[in-house]
Amino acid sequence: MTKIVILTGAGISAESGLGTFRDAGGIWTKYDLGEVATPEGFARNPALVHEFYNARRKNAAEAIPNAAHAALARLERAMPGEVLIVTQNIDDLHERAGSTAVWHMHGQMTRARCAACGETWDAPMAMRPDDPCPACAAPATRPDIVWFGEFPYHMEAIWEALRAAEIFVAIGTSGSVYPAAAFVQDAGRAGAHTLELNLEPSETVGDFAEARHGPASEIVPAWVEEMLRC
Numbered sequence: 001m002t003k004i005v006i007l008t009g010a011g012i013s014a015e016s017g018l019g020t021f022r023d024a025g026g027i028w029t030k031y032d033l034g035e036v037a038t039p040e041g042f043a044r045n046p047a048l049v050h051e052f053y054n055a056r057r058k059n060a061a062e063a064i065p066n067a068a069h070a071a072l073a074r075l076e077r078a079m080p081g082e083v084l085i086v087t088q089n090i091d092d093l094h095e096r097a098g099s100t101a102v103w104h105m106h107g108q109m110t111r112a113r114c115a116a117c118g119e120t121w122d123a124p125m126a127m128r129p130d131d132p133c134p135a136c137a138a139p140a141t142r143p144d145i146v147w148f149g150e151f152p153y154h155m156e157a158i159w160e161a162l163r164a165a166e167i168f169v170a171i172g173t174s175g176s177v178y179p180a181a182a183f184v185q186d187a188g189r190a191g192a193h194t195l196e197l198n199l200e201p202s203e204t205v206g207d208f209a210e211a212r213h214g215p216a217s218e219i220v221p222a223w224v225e226e227m228l229r230c
């Protein structure tokens with residue numbers, strides 16, 4: 001039974017060298033979100049969208065999980081079946097650090113999806129718009145990523161886990177993208193203790209019962225040590 005639900009965002013992967021979205025120099029300060037992260041942008045220029053994710057896939061493949069990812073994997077090993085990570089991140093650093101209960105609500109860069117029939121498969125390092133679907137052969141390959149205007153994955157199961165959680169922790173997320181930004185309220189209403197672990201106060205810091213600020217590689221292992229002592 002899940003007791004601890006952990007929401008992670010781009011901030012947990014920042015110290016592994018993957019850029020965040022909204023910090024100074026973040027991804028959305030360099031790219032037009034409407035062109036590279038919406039179904040309409042993909043319809044207009046699929047090659048540009050693939051180029052954007054091909055570069056991010058390469059960066060992520062070269063990145064190494066940091067002490068924050070490792071600490072969450074340690075927590076799951078110590079409390080089998082009781083720890084769930086819900087991540088907005090499309091990288092696989094949680095899995096590579098050893099976490100197994102990880103739900104990717106915004107999809108994964110390592111997977112491809114057919115826009116025609118919905119089949120999914122392991123993405124090659126470099127995807128092209130005319131790559132044929134292995135199931136239906138349509139040249140409609142897209143990254144298996146949830147774009148703006150699309151509905152995130154696993155939502156019913158996530159809300160159920162939030163209602164049952166004793167502790168809800170948000171790590172490295174600015175609290176500016178919904179529905180993830182409302183998870184703190186969903187969990188808090190259902191009685192969970194809510195904790196923010198972020199470099200700086202997020203937009204939703206006021207919704208948390210407790211907040212600790214600093215680099216994830218320091219404050220996440222410290223929190224995990226505390227959890228393992230009780």
Ligand code: NAD
Pocket residue numbers: 037038088090106145146147148149150151152177178179180
């Ligand atoms: P949004 O607020 O437009 O919602 C997306 C869809 O989900 C809408 O159709 C909305 O009606 C529905 N929805 C939202 N909350 C709901 C709820 N509680 N119950 C039922 N339906 C609900 O969201 P958005 O800002 O367009 O973003 C969509 C998602 O895609 C976000 O989670 C975002 O982070 C993600 N995204 C990922 C990337 C990426 O590059 N990885 C880029 C852009 C967006």
Ligand code: APR
Pocket residue numbers: 008009010011012014015020021022023026088089106171172173174175176177197198199200201202214215216217
């Ligand atoms: N340690 C902890 N937190 C950090 C660190 C760090 N080393 N570096 C940055 N942060 C914090 C920032 O202070 C910021 O609050 O991480 C947060 C990152 O916020 P965003 O860039 O907005 O990323 P995120 O919240 O994951 O974005 C949500 O937006 O575009 C979409 O789909 C994309 O999943 C993403 C969603």
